[in-house]
Amino acid sequence: MTQARQDAALALIELFEVDALLLLGLVNIRYLSGFKGSDGALLILPQDRHLLCDSRYTLQASDEAELCTVAEYKSKSEGITLLLKKVGCKRVAFDAEKVTVSFLNILKTALPDVDFIPVADELDQLRAVKSLDEIKSISAAANLSSTAFNELLPLIKPGVSERSIALELEFIMKRSGAEEKAFDFIVASGYRGALPHARPTEKLLEAGEMVTIDFGARLDGYNSDETVTVSVGEPDKKLYDIYRIVKEAHDLAISAIRPGIECSSLDEIARSHINNCGYGDFFGHGLGHGVGLEVHEKPVISPRSRQRTQVGMVFTVEPGIYIPDFGGVRIEDLVQVTEEGCIILSKASKELNVC
Ligand code: ZN
Numbered sequence: 446m447t448q449a450r451q452d453a454a455l456a457l458i459e460l461f462e463v464d465a466l467l468l469l470g471l472v473n474i475r476y477l478s479g480f481k482g483s484d485g486a487l488l489i490l491p492q493d494r495h496l497l498c499d500s501r502y503t504l505q506a507s508d509e510a511e512l513c514t515v516a517e518y519k520s521k522s523e524g525i526t527l528l529l530k531k532v533g534c535k536r537v538a539f540d541a542e543k544v545t546v547s548f549l550n551i552l553k554t555a556l557p558d559v560d561f562i563p564v565a566d567e568l569d570q571l572r573a574v575k576s577l578d579e580i581k582s583i584s585a586a587a588n589l590s591s592t593a594f595n596e597l598l599p600l601i602k603p604g605v606s607e608r609s610i611a612l613e614l615e616f617i618m619k620r621s622g623a624e625e626k627a628f629d630f631i632v633a634s635g636y637r638g639a640l641p642h643a644r645p646t647e648k649l650l651e652a653g654e655m656v657t658i659d660f661g662a663r664l665d666g667y668n669s670d671e672t673v674t675v676s677v678g679e680p681d682k683k684l685y686d687i688y689r690i691v692k693e694a695h696d697l698a699i700s701a702i703r704p705g706i707e708c709s710s711l712d713e714i715a716r717s718h719i720n721n722c723g724y725g726d727f728f729g730h731g732l733g734h735g736v737g738l739e740v741h742e743k744p745v746i747s748p749r750s751r752q753r754t755q756v757g758m759v760f761t762v763e764p765g766i767y768i769p770d771f772g773g774v775r776i777e778d779l780v781q782v783t784e785e786g787c788i789i790l791s792k793a794s795k796e797l798n799v800c
Pocket residue numbers: 659660670671672777
């Protein structure tokens with residue numbers, strides 16, 4: 446755990462006026478300890494840190510969670526109970542989004558004198574600003590993903606199914622070294638393009654349709670996220686106009702990115718352009734989201750967002766227009782906020798590609 450992350454965790458202990466921070470979400474555990482196993486718990490105290498895991502991970506934890514005292518448990522709840530009794534905590538903050546009600550009840554029954562304080566937003570904010578190493582990993586994932594997409598492009602043609610496009614892209618990515626796909630890819634062609642989160646089906650691409658492909662790779666735990674909409678043959682005028690409007694909204698938002706701008710105003714820049722072009726009713730989702738160890742994390746770029754951009758944030762810009770029974774277009778890039786503005790990490794071209 447780097448000094449900065451350690452300090453941020455300690456600041457939360459002070460903010461919530463608690464004795465300790467109990468983390469059960471794997472991403473937060475990894476972020477704050479270095480441990481990459483698939484199960485465990487992390488207790489952060491002002492003076493020290495304890496990583497709890499089962500026997501499968503004891504060696505790995507000792508290796509990865511350098512700054513933690515590692516202890517093995519037979520049952521997680523029992524391990525946490527014994528540790529909290531031993532260190533004598535009375536008020537413990539925990540990552541509320543990652544703990545089930547039943548698990549919390551077990552802890553509360555075993556430790557009737559301990560107050561458990563749920564926290565979520567403040568914890569998630571810890572990861573919003575990325576370190577240089579993290580940006581390197583995200584950028585490598587984005588590069589791999591975009592390169593795989595460019596390799597896929599010649600295979601996009603009439604008669605090919607959405608599902609085979611998704612499978613082929615996953616295969617190319619993994620062959621190129623991706624640890625995993627970042628999420629289940631979206632491939633939505635023709636009228637199905639109106640569904641922002643369409644799962645690929647056996648539907649075959651037809652000439653004159655647009656296909657929205659939303660994809661990303663994971664490398665060393667870090668994800669990328671990008672969407673390209675391509676045209677299968679020449680698009681009709683309405684589809685072409687929609688593409689142009691979405692691209693303009695995307696470009697306007699990206700050119701406005703700099704440190705200190707309200708996330709909601711970035712959303713507004715793209716949204717008002719789409720509104721002014723008459724398609725305001727057809728852009729239902731927020732403009733973007735942070736990407737890192739999770740595909741959706743802070744900051745949220747939407748009308749309801751209350752935060753400002755900071756150097757080192759990595760998030761998507763993904764306006765779209767979705768018209769029921771007709772089709773849709775989304776264009777998504779992944780950007781890193783810099784002192785001067787931003788750098789686009791996703792590399793596939795966003796000029797309309799006619800396949
Ligand atoms: Zn996406």
